[in-house]
Amino acid sequence: MFDKDTYVQRRALLKKRVGSGVLLFLGNDECGLNYADNTFRYRQDSSFLYYFGLSFAGLSAIIDIDEDKEIIFGDELSIDHIVWMGTQPTLKEKSGQVGVAHTLPSTALASFLQKAAQKGQTVHYLPPYRAEHQLKLMEWLGIAPAQQTGSVPFIRAIVDQRNHKSAEEIVEIEKACNITADMHLAAMKMVRPGMREWEVAAAIQAVALAAGGDLSFATIATVNGQTLHNHYHGNLVKSGDLFLIDAGAETAMGYAGDMSSTVPADKTFTTRQREIYHLQNAMHLASVDALRPGVPFVDVYDLSARVMVEGLKELGLMKGNAADAVREGAHALFYPHGLGHMMGLDVHDMENLGELWVGYNGEPKSTLFGRKSLRLARPLEAGFVLTIEPGIYFIPELIDLWKGQRKFADFINYDKVESYRDFGGIRNEEDYLITETGARRLGKKIPLTADEVEALR
Numbered sequence: 001m002f003d004k005d006t007y008v009q010r011r012a013l014l015k016k017r018v019g020s021g022v023l024l025f026l027g028n029d030e031c032g033l034n035y036a037d038n039t040f041r042y043r044q045d046s047s048f049l050y051y052f053g054l055s056f057a058g059l060s061a062i063i064d065i066d067e068d069k070e071i072i073f074g075d076e077l078s079i080d081h082i083v084w085m086g087t088q089p090t091l092k093e094k095s096g097q098v099g100v101a102h103t104l105p106s107t108a109l110a111s112f113l114q115k116a117a118q119k120g121q122t123v124h125y126l127p128p129y130r131a132e133h134q135l136k137l138m139e140w141l142g143i144a145p146a147q148q149t150g151s152v153p154f155i156r157a158i159v160d161q162r163n164h165k166s167a168e169e170i171v172e173i174e175k176a177c178n179i180t181a182d183m184h185l186a187a188m189k190m191v192r193p194g195m196r197e198w199e200v201a202a203a204i205q206a207v208a209l210a211a212g213g214d215l216s217f218a219t220i221a222t223v224n225g226q227t228l229h230n231h232y233h234g235n236l237v238k239s240g241d242l243f244l245i246d247a248g249a250e251t252a253m254g255y256a257g258d259m260s261s262t263v264p265a266d267k268t269f270t271t272r273q274r275e276i277y278h279l280q281n282a283m284h285l286a287s288v289d290a291l292r293p294g295v296p297f298v299d300v301y302d303l304s305a306r307v308m309v310e311g312l313k314e315l316g317l318m319k320g321n322a323a324d325a326v327r328e329g330a331h332a333l334f335y336p337h338g339l340g341h342m343m344g345l346d347v348h349d350m351e352n353l354g355e356l357w358v359g360y361n362g363e364p365k366s367t368l369f370g371r372k373s374l375r376l377a378r379p380l381e382a383g384f385v386l387t388i389e390p391g392i393y394f395i396p397e398l399i400d401l402w403k404g405q406r407k408f409a410d411f412i413n414y415d416k417v418e419s420y421r422d423f424g425g426i427r428n429e430e431d432y433l434i435t436e437t438g439a440r441r442l443g444k445k446i447p448l449t450a451d452e453v454e455a456l457r
Contacts, residue, residue: 025062027045028044031130070102073108113141129352176248179213179249179257188446227425239265255345256344259431262425279312280428283304283390349385382435399421
């Protein structure tokens with residue numbers, strides 16, 4: 001936890017920004033994996049963590065702006081809980097650690113909300129992402145799950161606050177990034193033909209656990225890098241494969257790192273692999289060089305896509321004007337995702353509050369394939385922490401679909417593309433803080449260029 005004053009100041013700023021009403025924070029409960037007492041790894045709701053700092057199951061909180069009162073709702077442990085779980089601070093002691101003077105039993109929350117509504121107070125809540133929260137909101141506030149979209153003033157106030165990382169948050173995020181770098185260095189050194197993907201995934205998690213944290217998301221460690229979120233780890237690594245790793249650490253305080261790396265299964269890249277890898281590096285470096293306050297991130301994405309198209313033209317895979325190809329969406333055959341996303345207490349920071357607010361500041365998103373997957377497009381501001389992760393992929397199913405439709409035939413040389421259909425995918429990713437004058441990489445450097453990768457191998 002941070003110092004108590006940090007949480008007091010965060011809540012004070014939030015109250016000022018929202019202005020009136022009751023702010024409801026639903027903390028997360030334990031969740032059974034296959035029966036009630038065999039639970040998933042516990043993770044507190046990130047907005048609850050940000051404002052109340054307590055990583056204990058079964059807590060919720062209220063900020064009554066109109067009455068200038070803050071309350072944490074929860075229950076004391078029974079002797080049965082203590083026997084199985086050990087002792088914990090009392091609810092009063094927990095609340096005191098974050099500067100909250102008032103506590104009530106969890107059963108009192110429903111009546112508190114009902115009384116607030118009867119008094120004409122607005123009850124602000126956040127979009128729920130857990131079924132039990134949907135049920136609570138339906139029971140307590142009478143809002144059907146399909147209508148539980150959240151309070152826009154509440155969402156926007158939190159997004160604006162959490163998007164700008166404080167100095168102490170940056171220290172914690174950099175800690176996560178350093179652990180993440182160690183995870184990748186361990187994995188990049190061990191990949192070799194004849195092993196299974198799960199051996200690499202296990203080594204990655206071991207580094208995170210040994211550092212006192214855990215994974216910030218499910219690890220991608222795969223020879224099938226063309227599948228963007230590939231969480232299967234059962235394949236045999238063969239000579240000639242590319243091995244894509246996307247993994248991140250989460251610190252004990254809940255802050256995330258997120259990096260990607262791609263290595264050859266052999267000690268060196270083939271000529272074809274090196275050509276595509278070098279092009280992905282060019283996309284990455286051009287994007288990093290463009291980072292500074294005031295620059296719309298969508299423009300940085302477009303830059304990375306144009307760099308890719310120009311490079312693919314040199315290899316005979318694309319043709320025509322690069323700007324036209326990117327504007328129309330032809331590049332998305334090879335680059336079907338965004339350039340990066342916000343990062344902090346969530347690896348995709350505040351994704352539960354909606355990309356429209358976090359990454360677009362309320363502006364509409366594109367519906368174009370590829371471009372619609374941009375999680376971040378808004379102008380950059382000092383204090384933002386984000387990822388840079390352009391990629392190049394050869395997805396056989398997508399190639400077949402577009403080729404059959406003769407889609408973007410003015411830009412794509414499908415006959416040449418066919419010879420790459422077994423190539424896989426390449427993605428490298430780093431984490432950056434936007435500063436007053438530019439950007440700074442967070443965490444220790446992991447190999448980026450082909451020469452750096454081969455030297456490590």
